[in-house]
Amino acid sequence: MKATPTAIPEVLVIEPKVFGDSRGFFFESFNQQAFDQAVGHHVDFVQDNHSRSAKGVLRGLHYQIVQPQGKLVRVVRGAVFDVAVDIRRSSPTFGQWVGVELTEDNHKQLWVPAGFAHGFVVTSESADFLYKTTEFYAPAHERAILWNDPDLGITWPDIGMAPMLSGKDAAASPFKKAETFA
Template sequence: MQVIQTAIPEVLIFEPKVFGDARGFFFESFNQKIFDDAVGRYVDFVQDNHSRSSKGVLRGIHYQIQQVQGKLVRVSSGSVFDVAVDLRKSSPTFGRWVGVELSEENQRQLWVPEGFGHGFVVTSERADFLYKTTDFYAPAHERSIRWNDEDLGIQWPDLGQEPLVSAKDALGASFFEAEVFEMDWKK
């Protein structure tokens, strides 16, 4: 598995070696040792999630202010543009974001560490989105930043339509109003 650095050092792309032939394909989708070596610490995943969305659905920018989650995300069917936003106030990359295409073709995965917001928009007709989390879902601690916040300036792909967002996401906070992480997340 190849590990690819992004513009934010803690956010990593994992690209598996895919073995394919006329019968289909095989690849190792997760290896604890390779993952831990890449992130520089042991990471314990406690929950797996699966969502299916149609073209233009945008989910995010989500995070939990307590029971903070790191996420290892991938797409098993279709494609998305996936975004991680640094919400660690003490970080030199605070308020910066990285975006990556995740698809069934490239089989890439994105590591979104604790202290980051996360969102994605579906760029194919439909996408199955899978992710592992380092803590359990805690609705009382979930927060959302508006996907189109001008101060973040995320450059979402042009899909020829307005993104479809939930009512909760449409009411997300602006970046400067949002609760952020005061502590240093280096472990």
């Protein structure tokens, strides 16, 4: 596995070694020992999630203010533009974001540590999105930041349509009013 820091060094692009030929391909989608080495410490995952979304669905920017989740995300069908926003007030990259295209063909994964808001938009006709989390889902502590907040200035890709949002995401907090981490 190859781990490449993004502009926010704690957020990593993980690229597995893919072995392919005319029959198809094989790769290790997760190896605890290699992952721990890549992030520099041991990480326990407690839950695996799978979502399927149509083109234009935008999910996020989500986080849990209590029981913050680290997420290892990937796409197994389709393509998304995936975003992590640093919401740790003590961080030198507070309020900054990184975005990475994750596709079924590039096999890239994104490590989004706890302390970040996370979201994605589907850029293909549909996408199957898988992610591991370091904490269990805690709906009472779930928060969302407005996906198009001008203070964040996220450059979402042009998908030729307005994004489709859940009611929760459409009513998300502006960044300046969002609960953040110390």
